[in-house]
Amino acid sequence: xxxxxxxxxxxxxxxxxxxxxxxxxxxxxxxxxxxxxxxxxxxxxxxxxxxxxxxxxxxxxxxxxxxxxxxxxxxxxxxxxxxxxxxxxxxxxxxxxxxxxxxxxxxxxxxxxxxxxxxxxxxxxxxxxxxxxxxxxxxxxxxxxxxxxxxxxxxxxxxxxxxxxxxxxxxxxxxxxxxxxxxxxxxxxxxxxxxxxxxxxxxxxxxxxxxxxxxxxxxxxxxxxxxxxxxxxxxxxxxxxxxxxxxxxxxxxxxxxxxxxxxxxxxxxxxxxxxxxxxxxxxxxxxxxxxxxxxxxxxxxxxxxxxxxxxxxxxxxxxxxxxxxxxxxxxxxxxxxxxxxxxxxxxxxxxxxxxxxxxx
Ligand code: COI
Numbered sequence: 319x320x321x322x323x324x325x326x327x328x329x330x331x332x333x334x335x336x337x338x339x340x341x342x343x344x345x346x347x348x349x350x351x352x353x354x355x356x357x358x359x360x361x362x363x364x365x366x367x368x369x370x371x372x373x374x375x376x377x378x379x380x381x382x383x384x385x386x387x388x389x390x391x392x393x394x395x396x397x398x399x400x401x402x403x404x405x406x407x408x409x410x411x412x413x414x415x416x417x418x419x420x421x422x423x424x425x426x427x428x429x430x431x432x433x434x435x436x437x438x439x440x441x442x443x444x445x446x447x448x449x450x451x452x453x454x455x456x457x458x459x460x461x462x463x464x465x466x467x468x469x470x471x472x473x474x475x476x477x478x479x480x481x482x483x484x485x486x487x488x489x490x491x492x493x494x495x496x497x498x499x500x501x502x503x504x505x506x507x508x509x510x511x512x513x514x515x516x517x518x519x520x521x522x523x524x525x526x527x528x529x530x531x532x533x534x535x536x537x538x539x540x541x542x543x544x545x546x547x548x549x550x551x552x553x554x555x556x557x558x559x560x561x562x563x564x565x566x567x568x569x570x571x572x573x574x575x576x577x578x579x580x581x582x583x584x585x586x587x588x589x590x591x592x593x594x595x596x597x598x599x600x601x602x603x604x605x606x607x608x609x610x611x612x613x614x615x616x617x618x619x620x621x622x623x624x625x626x627x628x629x630x631x632x633x634x635x636x637x638x639x640x641x642x643x644x645x646x647x648x649x650x651x652x653x654x655x656x657x658x659x660x661x662x663x664x665x666x667x668x669x670x671x672x673x674x675x676x677x678x
Contacts, residue, residue: 321438326350326370339448342485344625345457349443353435353481356465357425363479366431368438371482381464381474388463388519389418392624393581394455394486395440395677397447398665403440403456405675406663408433410581415460418516423473424462432460433675439481440677448485453627453660457486489557489625490538494656496632496648499541499621500532501604503549503637507542507576514553514576521578522557529556537635539621543604544576552602558621558629559583562602563651564610565617569595572602582622582659585673589658593651608634611641618649620656628656 329350330338338347348371355366382388393411395403412429419426436458440447448454460481464474490497505528508514513521525540532540539556543549552572554560559580561571569590571583587597610616611634619631630648634641643649661667662674 377467379467497538498633500537501636558623563618
């Protein structure tokens with residue numbers, strides 16, 4: 319597929335870019351370019367371009383604005399000590415993006431085109447990849463949406479693909495100090511047969527009020543529960559998968575089904591055995607979770623996600639409880655897993671599994 323690159327004639331001045339890279343936060347700034355492509359019924363995918371970042375011009379009747387037919391991904395590029403720029407497991411995101419599109423009746427973008435678009439954008443914006451070290455990276459956000467203007471409820475006949483990039487530091491400003499989750503019994507994230515196992519904007523639109531409730535309760539993020547009537551099973555947090563470590567050396571994480579199959583979740587599960595942990599993907603009830611935290615049978619709790627990496631959960635609250643996990647400090651095993659994972663991502667620890675893909 320021919321891919322054309324047109325570089326911006328007015329990139330952000332170097333001094334401004336350097337100031338941004340010294341304290342990027344998460345999702346606040348965008349780079350100078352974007353990658354785009356279109357899908358049309360008579361030709362399929364076409365017009366793959368990297369071009370200067372600019373607003374979309376969109377018909378108010380576009381399907382995405384009415385029925386939320388949209389999917390997205392999140393992945394990161396890291397600068398290694400040798401100056402090279404490398405993606406972490408981009409093939410996993412490419413595959414999930416296509417699965418998400420299929421579930422929302424959008425045309426699937428072949429994974430090799432997804433990978434090429436991401437790589438070409440990273441090359442054009444290479445100066446935006448933060449320096450080696452810390453956990454700073456260039457966060458890539460591919461999206462795909464319904465672009466046809468039509469008000470009937472049916473899949474859009476046309477679709478737009480786009481990747482934007484944003485330099486990123488820690489997702490939570492408290493970051494590695496640990497965060498507090500609000501276990502909601504009011505809101506459900508997903509149901510069997512729904513869209514909980516894919517990455518679509520609608521899942522997150524529905525989460526915003528639950529997240530607001532969590533913050534009103536003095537917590538950093540919501541923790542969802544499920545179950546037909548009593549919401550007694552743990553699912554995932556607002557933007558992250560959940561994991562706990564037990565005193566007898568097990569790592570528990572909710573089984574797949576209605577939760578997002580996270581790339582960081584999957585990677586941590588693979589690394590766990592090197593940390594002496596036996597992985598158990600299983601149903602975790604709220605009752606056993608709370609009892610385990612209270613008794614000390616669960617010693618550490620953390621959450622995983624591309625944006626959040628590994629974020630320690632040091633406190634939990636919900637209707638009728640307010641608990642500290644372990645000593646109230648990030649757990650040693652979670653932090654060792656975090657260091658291991660970040661080490662691979664940043665090129666400081668040997669990549670024995672072929673997870674790292676060099677771009678430039
Ligand atoms: C990610 O971790 O990449 C996500 O997509 C979660 C969130 C920022 C929406």
